[in-house]
Amino acid sequence: MHISTSFLYIFATLSLTMAIPGKSNVYHLVDSAESEWTWIARLSDRYKFNAEAQKVLHNRLVMNYMRPIPKAPKIITEEEPISVLLWDTEGLEKVAGDTELASQCSVPCRVTTDRSESGKAHMILAVGDEVPDVFAILQPFQQKALFVLEPDLSLPNAEKRVDPFHMLVSYSRHSDIRVDYSRSLSIPSGLPVFAQKTKKALAAAFISNCDNNGDARYRLDYLRELSVHMDIDSYGACLHTPGLPTDVNFKEIASQYHYVLVLENTVLDDYVTDKFYEALSTDAIPVYLGAPNIAEFLPDRQSNHIVIEARNFPDPTGLATHLKELALDEKAYMEYFEWRSVGHDPSFSKQNDFEATGKNSFVCRMCEHYNLRVEK
Template sequence: MAQDNQGPLVLFYTAFFGRPPPFDTAGCSVPVRLTFDRSRLAEADIVIFHIPDAWEIGDALKYAGQVWVAFSMEASAHYPLWTDPAFMRRFDLIMSHETAADIWTPYLPPMRAWQAAVDRPLPAKTEFAPAVMFQSASVDRSRRNDFALELMKAIRVDSYGRLLRNRDLAGPDLGRQTKLDTIARYHFCCAFENAISHGYVTEKIFDPLLSGTIPIYRGAPDVADFVPAGSYIDVSDFPSPIALADHLRRILKDEEAYARYFEWRMRPLPPFLADRLALVQEPALGRLAAIASSRIAPGSERARGWPSLPFGLRRFLETRLRRLVRTHRQRRSARRAIVSSGGTK
């Protein structure tokens, strides 16, 4: 295995929507080194590519014995390359939320988050509107936007996101905690995924569950494999938004019926969920290193071999040119910003 006593070198080659990738070496049972420096490509043991940022991939050189990993946390409906066999065959391993992935990276909160949630008393429901929604992205492969609009015509929903916004936060927006605290004040929370795909179960449903609010879920057909039974309302059980609104009004008038959605908090987590949480307790980079270990060639062997161009010379040159253009534009924008602010350099 091509590593020193600090563990294999993992290079995250692409951007991650302009943000740091959701990986952490802390807690890995084996040492792992993580870098974002593309100049270290030749010495990297494992190279991760974020497929939604596929424009950056074309100039990557692959060295013999190097393990390439295709990574995405998005629904495949948004990124056709993910289901393109000709494109995906360049990679050795798949890392994603899909249950069939080599390295499974679900949106599941860790066990400690579930435990903390059930240890807290249910929050008081102080808002006049029965339901809340945080939805800002216009991306919509699930027809959630139309559904949300029709539901809002049938029952009051306070919408704090950019989409269908009708309510502002009462105080400063401190990020995720503000969102969770706001959700906790409502009886229900609209949890609508931007695509309907197996395994694509995101924080949309987990945020209200762990905040002490009932999720109204529209999304993955296999959502029942990710959350306790009876803990959420499945939109697919109702023929229309009007029928769903009628159900919400009925259980608001029936305290026992409403309370049944929280009975899961009084019991241990179901075995299937506990098993899944145990499976992902090891950080993703640790699991990746363990799976890739048998495929990694020693660094000396990689140094002797010539690298290949998996995406071809044309794609290599196009990607390099695109990088140069983007870098030039960024530098020009930076210079203009300096000038406009009164700087001299």
């Protein structure tokens, strides 16, 4: 596989147009300065990729494509494939044990967890905050890779976080290899039966991370205030509704309600967790507070009736009023499920499930990325 330098130049040129230097990407939930929910705007300010963090990650991506990888001692062949060493497997247990993970790649590729191969592996993938000591003694052709599915790339230390690595595998659009949770979406057949929405409460919540010391506490504040203005059944450990079980079948229970609340623990571009995809798989409308660019992650980008975004309302009171009114209008309510008959948007089918196998696996894409940039 050979990619010309002109292609790399075009890619880099196009990439440079993706970011707008100096332009802050701060999303506020409302335009009104009088919103009583100023804490939600502060949350957005703190956790979104600020302009500097975006610039750091974006420029790093562009420079990577302009900087070739030194040639390896051995020519890449089917007998001597590009190798990816998973130094850590935390969170990757399923894929780490999959023998088919690199079996259908477009370039010779293999994956291993054998640390004794650290001296010859083309790429070494680290998960978490610790930088392996072995990174200090790698040869020029060996690439240090970081796998991130948590939102720590949003913090002010984004540059320090990624600096030791040649390759970033994460949820961010500024990654060398982008991954996500799209595996969780399984589109139900048929439409919900409106008459079967018999629960007294309009919405169900399933939040089990009750950290009140971190910024995740803000979503609990939102849930607490929203529950003042409408009935909500909380099945999670947080703000649990007395008398309700905690060990339940999420899809089965959520489908009995008009709405299922999806409140991410971080308001951050591109950070969309499996909670959202699981909610889309139910017979309830997802009410979402999280990534400001959630529209880019919908199965039908042409539809405005798939998810209800909390940030589009001035406060929980306004959201509750809208949800109660919609629940009384069967025709308008059912419009939120018409997308099921349309199928996936072509762009959605290209989402990058981090547990995908075969030719779509992130390991294959790492090998392809390496092959693209290595000196021939």
